[in-house]
Amino acid sequence: FFHFYSGICSALKLTVPSHTIHGIEGQPLHLTVDYNFNTTASEIQIIWLFERPQSNPKYLLGSVNQRVVPDLEYQHKFTLIPPNASLIINPLHISDEGNYIVKVNVRRNGTIAASQKIQVAVDVPVTKPIVYTEPSSGVVEYVGNITLKCTVEKGTRVVYQWMKNGKPLHAGPNYTFS
Secondary structure: OOOOOEOOEOOEEEEOOOOOEEEEOOOOEEEOOEEEEOOOOOEEEEEEEEEOOOOOOEEEEEEEOOEEEEOHHHOOOEEEOOOOOOEEEOOOOHHHOEEEEEEEEEEOOOEEEEEEEEEEEEEOOOOOOEEEEEOOOOOOOOOOOOEEEEEOOOOOOOOOOOEEOOEEOOOOOOOOOO
């Protein structure tokens, strides 16, 4: 079981992006981490963990000095090149969305430690939209109604916006949206 303390502990400063990092499914993602300390070190340990909401953190990989010890289950997916603490995820999958926890331990006489959390969101690119008309002829005489349906096969956080002659359409007596 792990306990974490964020930010600055004694003389070790650990810096991570403060905003959510958005990655694209199937692409590599680089989680940038900087750390510095005002002492000389005999050992530097870097540990990366991953957690999803309502689940225990999972060990991904870690290093002591230059030696990296991966979790064998994930060894082909995550890369760490110590003493740099940044993590490369390649390729990124939708199931990689969640919190990444980095912990750095620096030992000389005693050990100083710091940990930080990085939130990662995974976006799936939106495929080309397909528009259907009902009736399928698309011809409506005077009083008839026509229904336009738009779908996309894949994509996260999809937002639909109907346009007419390049201008956004708004609901009114002639248009209803569902």
